[in-house]
Amino acid sequence: MKAYQIHDFSAAPQVRSLPDPVPAAGELKIRIHACGLNFADLLMMQGRYQDTPAPPFTLGLECAGEVVGCGEGTSTPLGTRVVIYAxxxxxxxxxxxxxxxxxxxxxxxxxxEAAGLLIAHGTSHLALDRKAGLRSGETLAVIGAAGGVGLTAVEIGARLGAKVIAVARGAEKCAVARAAGAAITLDSESADLKARLKELGGVDVVYDAVGGALGExxxxxxxxxxxxxxxxxxxxxxxxxxxxxxxxxxxxxxGLYWGGMRQIDPEMFRSSVExxxxxxxxxxxxxxxxHVFDLAQIEEAFEMLRSRRSTGKLVIRMAPSTSA
Structure with missing residues (x-):
């Protein structure tokens, strides 16, 4: 099989040929059909992510596919379609x-769709609904509103009844955030953000996916x-x-490290994903x-993620049929 692996943090990851894996007890073998890309993948390439495994390892935090093998002690039927965060x-x-x-x-x-939903929507649902307790009628400011998680915060915030102020870079990204449900958009390149937010009455919740001066x-x-x-x-x-x-x-x-909530509160984590x-x-x-890319285009996909040229999620198609 093919896998996009890190063998050494001093070298670029590569697509390698590996033996097919065999599921251990408690594991399911998955034929992966799609994998979402995340900023954390870029940090993992450098060994800078908080949960970076020791090399060698295969990149890709979230994926979706079909159960094709079952380890001892499992009960999921073969053929079950699943989404996975591992x-x-x-x-x-x-x-x-x-x-x-x-x-x-x-x-x-x-x-x-599943590979594009899991981390981005899961993060915003857990953050806004469970952590911050965002209420109808409150004002939510989303920093980085056109990014992979930012757009989901706009969408979920609006669905929870909040007035969403989307902060994004450039007119095109502001338009994308508006289409996702933002009531107001602010261009981060031109607006005095603190002054503009105060002019709009201030905010109850800030969702900051960018940091730096904008977050402050x-x-x-x-x-x-x-x-x-x-x-x-x-x-x-x-x-x-x-x-x-x-x-x-x-x-x-x-603070919300979404993946870490699996260990802190696995019941809350799973119920939020569900x-x-x-x-x-x-x-x-x-x-x-x-954008959707094939594995052969993985370098192009990561460069788009690195340069923040995308609006929303980047997904890698791992198998020919991803519509089922």
Missing amino acids: GQGGLADYGCFPEESCIPLAQGTSYL AAFRALKPGGRFLLIGFAGGTPPELPLNHALVKNISIL AVMQDHAKGLLTPHIS
Whole structure:
């Protein structure tokens, strides 16, 4: 089989030929049909991600496919279509994953859609619905609103009844965020973000996937009792938050490492993923897939992710048929 592997952090990853894996006890063997790309994959290439495995390992945090083999002690039938978060192994023809990490797909959800939904929508659902407790009528500011997770925060925030202010770079990305449900868009390249957010009445919740100066500016526009969600630092650096403001204004700073919630609260984690998949099956959530690539185009796909030229998710098609 083919797999996109890291063998040494000093060298670029490569597509390699490997023996087909055999599932151990408690594992399912999956014929992988699609794999979503994430900013974390870029960090893993450099050994900088918080959960980077020791080389050699196969990249790809989230994937979807079909059960084609079962290890001892498992009960999932062969042929079951599943979506998987395992932290690695998705950019391959086959993979063996713990059965508890494999969540059955609803009928009508394609492999491509599932691979584009899992981390992005899962992150925003867990952050906004469970962590921040976003309520109808509140104001949500989304920093990096046209990115893979940012668009899902716009969509889920609007579905929860919040007034969503989307902050994105350039008119084209602002238009994408508006189409996803943003009530107001602000161009991060031209707006004095703190001043503009305050002019709009301030915000109750900030969803920051970028960090740096933008995150700090949004933090300073929070209302008393506001919540600041630390989602990621796609801009390169964490925001320098004035903690005296957090104290005086009773602001809650909430970090969310989505993958880590599997260990902290596995029941909440799984129920959130299931809720996302059910909402998609009901037509309430839409995967924002910007581009679909084949494995032969993996370098082009990662370069698009690295340069932040995409709006939404990038998905790699691992198998010819991804519509079922």
